[in-house]
Amino acid sequence: MTHEWIRETPAIWDGSKADVLGDLAPTLFGLGTPQDGDKLGDEWWRVEDDGAVVGYGRLDESWGDAEILVLAHPEHRGSGVGTFVLERLEEEAGSRHLNYIYNVVPRGHPDPDAISGWLAAHGFEHTDVGELRKRVRSNGVT
Template sequence: MRWVRDTPAHWDADKQRVLGDLPPELFGFGSPADGDVLGDEWWRVEDGDRVVGYGRLDDTWGDAEILVLVDPQRRGSGVGAFILERLEHEAAARHLNYIYNVVPDRHPDPEPVTGWLSAHGFVPNDVGELRKQVPAGAA
């Protein structure tokens, strides 16, 4: 798999496909049209000539919200762990303290997502975030 910088990111057919049945609004993208610019820093994961996932990093105040998106056909194959590891390296290179994720209230499968993040070292806090300290030396 290859980790490819995708910033500035644009909404396209690959992002829609990787999102699967989940609506873009769920993740704060609104209703993007093909070619619309997306904020934050993005990377894509390629396996051969196919995009199989995306990682997004939104850093503010020394921490970063992350998003891990995996092609529905590749879920459970290690692509998500690959993305998470790369996002941790990106956060460490920026000298950030924590990465975090908020599973949207309307997410159709919040328990598996929360469980996956917990299994990867994320801990819930009292404001609904799942946080993980950026590992020292991850850069």
């Protein structure tokens, strides 16, 4: 597979994002109940393989850190798409000289232990406030 990393400006809600979420509700990730064409906050990138959308990444930068969201299409989970998204988000954060990237596994997520474990395997550490946090170097490599 050849992954393409494509910035969405502006990011809008569409059927591709709904497909990638699969049976996960947008409200689970703080996206509300978007309708097709609704603008989304933050910065979004999509991952395509041969024109098919297989994942998304979101970066919400504030105060020198960034919350991230890594999404892989249900049919492509476990294939490396999530790692590809995570690596690109780390590069984006590093190019901005951010300190940390972090994620909060939402209450109600159907498999919080697996997501937390995956992030921990990629260098994220649990904090006292429920975040999983990873230091970012200026060049995007941690």
